[in-house]
Amino acid sequence: MAFVNQNQILQSLIAEQLVSDPASARGRLLKEAARLFRDKGYERTTVRDLAAAVGIQSGSLFHHFRTKEEILKAVMVETIRLNTALMQAAADSEESPRGKLRALVRSELESINGQTGEAMAVLVYEWRSLSESSQVQVLELREIYEGLWLSVLEELNELGQLKADPFIVRRMLTGALSWTVTWYKPERGGLTLDGLTDQVMAMLGL
Amino acid sequence: MAFVNQNQILQSLIAEQLVSDPASARGRLLKEAARLFRDKGYERTTVRDLAAAVGIQSGSLFHHFRTKEEILKAVMVETIRLNTALMQAAADSEESPRGKLRALVRSELESINGQTGEAMAVLVYEWRSLSESSQVQVLELREIYEGLWLSVLEELNELGQLKADPFIVRRMLTGALSWTVTWYKPERGGLTLDGLTDQVMAMLGL
DNA sequence: GACAATACCAAGCAAGCGCTTGGTTTGTAA
DNA sequence: TTACAAACCAAGCGCTTGCTTGGTATTGTC
Numbered sequence: 001m002a003f004v005n006q007n008q009i010l011q012s013l014i015a016e017q018l019v020s021d022p023a024s025a026r027g028r029l030l031k032e033a034a035r036l037f038r039d040k041g042y043e044r045t046t047v048r049d050l051a052a053a054v055g056i057q058s059g060s061l062f063h064h065f066r067t068k069e070e071i072l073k074a075v076m077v078e079t080i081r082l083n084t085a086l087m088q089a090a091a092d093s094e095e096s097p098r099g100k101l102r103a104l105v106r107s108e109l110e111s112i113n114g115q116t117g118e119a120m121a122v123l124v125y126e127w128r129s130l131s132e133s134s135q136v137q138v139l140e141l142r143e144i145y146e147g148l149w150l151s152v153l154e155e156l157n158e159l160g161q162l163k164a165d166p167f168i169v170r171r172m173l174t175g176a177l178s179w180t181v182t183w184y185k186p187e188r189g190g191l192t193l194d195g196l197t198d199q200v201m202a203m204l205g206l
Numbered sequence: 207m208a209f210v211n212q213n214q215i216l217q218s219l220i221a222e223q224l225v226s227d228p229a230s231a232r233g234r235l236l237k238e239a240a241r242l243f244r245d246k247g248y249e250r251t252t253v254r255d256l257a258a259a260v261g262i263q264s265g266s267l268f269h270h271f272r273t274k275e276e277i278l279k280a281v282m283v284e285t286i287r288l289n290t291a292l293m294q295a296a297a298d299s300e301e302s303p304r305g306k307l308r309a310l311v312r313s314e315l316e317s318i319n320g321q322t323g324e325a326m327a328v329l330v331y332e333w334r335s336l337s338e339s340s341q342v343q344v345l346e347l348r349e350i351y352e353g354l355w356l357s358v359l360e361e362l363n364e365l366g367q368l369k370a371d372p373f374i375v376r377r378m379l380t381g382a383l384s385w386t387v388t389w390y391k392p393e394r395g396g397l398t399l400d401g402l403t404d405q406v407m408a409m410l411g412l
Numbered sequence: 413g414a415c416a417a418t419a420c421c422a423a424g425c426a427a428g429c430g431c432t433t434g435g436t437t438t439g440t441a442a
Numbered sequence: 443t444t445a446c447a448a449a450c451c452a453a454g455c456g457c458t459t460g461c462t463t464g465g466t467a468t469t470g471t472c
Contacts, residue, residue, distance in 0.1 A: 025419085041334050043249030047460060060420050062461065125331060128247050164409040168402075172409060175385020176378040183377055196374075203370040203378060205411040231449085253430060266450050268431065 009085045019078040026064055029054050034075050034119040042072055042122075042129040072126060073134045079119040080141040083111045087148050097155040098206055104149060105177070106197040112181050113193065124178045146170065156206075163205055176200070215291045225284040232270055235260050240281045240324040248278055248328075248335040278332060279340045285325040286347040289317045293354050303361040304412055310355060311383070312403040318387050319399065330384045352376065362412075369411055382406070 013019045020027035032053035036045045047068055051058040065071050090107035094100045112120045130138065153166035162169060177200070186193060219225045226233035238259035242251045253274055257264040271277050296313040300306045318326045336344065359372035368375060383406070392399060 041247075041249065043247065044335075046458080048458095056419090057421055058460085059422080059462075063419060068460065128245075129250075163411055164405045168405045169409060171385065171389055172382035172406070175381040175383070177381070178385070179377065179381020199370045199374045200378070203375060204409060205369055252428080254428095262449085263451050264430085265432075265452080269449060274430065 004089055006086060006089075009089055010082065013082060013085060018081045020074075025054070029061075029064065030071070030075050030078060031118075033071050034079075034116075034122050037072065037075065037126055038118040038121040042126045069129070069131060069134065072122070072129060073138065075119050076123050076126075076130070076138050077141060079116060079123050080138065080145055082116065083108075083120070084141070084145045084148070086111065087145065091148060091152060097152060097159060098161065100152045101156060101206065102197060102201055104152060105173070105200050106193065108173075108177050109180060109184075109193055109196060109200075112178060113184055113186065117181060120178070121181045149173075161206065169204070173200075210295055212292060212295075215295055216288065219288060219291060224287045226280075231260070235267075235270065236277070236281050236284065237324075239277050240285075240322075240328050243278065243281065243332055244324045244327040248332045275335070275337060275340065278328070278335060279344065281325050282329050282332075282336070282344050283347060285322060285329050286344065286351055288322065289314075289326070290347070290351045290354070292317065293351065297354060297358060303358060303365060304367065306358045307362060307412065308403060308407055310358060311379070311406050312399065314379075314383050315386060315390075315399055315402060315406075318384060319390055319392065323387060326384070327387045355379075367412065375410070379406075 010019070014021045020030055022028065022031060029050065033045075033050055036049055036053060040049075046058075047061055048058040050068075050071065051061050061068075061071075065074070087104055087107050090103040091100045094103045111117070127135070149170050150166060153162065153170055156162045157166045180196070184191070184196060191199075216225070220227050226236055228234065228237060235256065239251075239256055242255055242259060246255075252264075253267055254264040256274075256277065257267050267274075267277075271280070293310055293313050296309040297306045300309045317323070333341070355376050356372060359368060359376055362368045363372050370378075386402070390397070390402060397405075
């Protein structure tokens with residue numbers, strides 16, 4: 001498979017209309033929404049907050065989205081789509097199972113602590129605010145994403161390099177990596193994203 | 207130090223008025239509040255929900271607590287107090303650093319997935335709903351709790367048994383263990399709490 | 413340049429929210 | 443029995459919420 005960079009992946013997803021262009025009105029709203037939802041929580045964020053963040057009246061929001069919850073759902077759906085593609089590319093760029101796992105860890109840390117960090121945090125911590133029917137739809141996408149992890153972890157396990165059950169390791173990693181959003185501040189303190197990735201791999205004895 | 211069981215610890219904390227008796231009106235409310243806050247989130251839980259859960263009128267709540275937020279804070283404060291005492295006892299019951307760490311992991315898993323699980327989940331996932339001044343107060347208690355973990359992890363590190371930085375390992379464990387609340391269901395599926403603890407230790411290469 | 417369709421505004425509605433109020437019941441102790 | 447505080451109820455106030463409505467700019471298309 002050819003190597004592609006992150007921007008190419010984003011562009012092709014936009015072309016397929018699977019994620020909104022960050023430059024479009026919809027895209028800008030979703031970005032601001034993700035930030036507000038992470039900072040204040042979905043419930044504490046009002047439609048007036050959302051509208052103000054993109055400079056329109058609160059009522060005008062409902063021209064783009066039918067309900068407030070639809071905004072939350074859109075944030076989650078587009079985030080999973082983008083990150084599934086990014087993770088797939090990261091895994092494909094490596095040969096060895098260990099290399100693939102490291103790429104996945106690094107890629108997820110990047111998603112959580114980088115550009116799409118707000119949206120990733122929303123995905124993890126605002127799950128309960130989604131209606132049940134929306135949860136089902138988002139869960140379907142999430143399973144593709146998780147499948148990526150499991151295939152790599154199972155490969156490692158068959159090689160005897162994993163010290164615990166693949167399913168459990170993935171779940172522990174889900175918690176551990178998403179939790180980094182609450183404490184990891186790359187700017188102050190010397191730990192880089194690669195350094196953090198190394199620590200995670202070391203912790204797993206890899 | 208003498209071995210004490212969990213109930214003895216709870217009783218002595220009640221006697222010192224550091225946590226509410228679960229049989230008292232206040233104690234029952236806090237228990238119901240923890241459950242509701244975890245299930246629906248703090249913001250989605252109304253004072254009418256809280257009152258109905260203990261069979262009183264919504265206005266009557268404010269005879270016991272000045273504000274709704276005070277209820278959230280009380281849930282968090284009492285939960286930390288209880289669990290700090292439980293963790294201290296668990297660590298003291300073991301000799302070796304590895305044994306102490308295992309006891310801490312098991313104890314935290316028990317807190318998260320057992321009786322006080324609702325409250326522990328609230329502590330982790332409703333942090334943002336606390337006012338800043340309350341956050342400061344709860345954080346002070348939290349630091350005692352974290353100190354317990356760090357002293358054990360540092361001891362292990364000095365013995366060369368830890369594969370990554372103690373601070374980072376603790377943070378990874380915080381995320382990983384608290385996340386178990388979203389997927390670990392001891393009743394269905396064969397994994398016991400001890401089994402899960404073993405998996406965590408294995409993952410750390412211990 | 414006509415004409416939709418799209419994007420937005422200004423105003424406000426109905427419902428639900430946290431919390432207050434004034435008054436009644438219940439528990440306790442002399 | 444009396445006295446008094448703690449616990450509770452019934453009612454509702456003032457405010458904020460998500461969302462609707464009727465209308466006006468703005469944009470793209472032929």
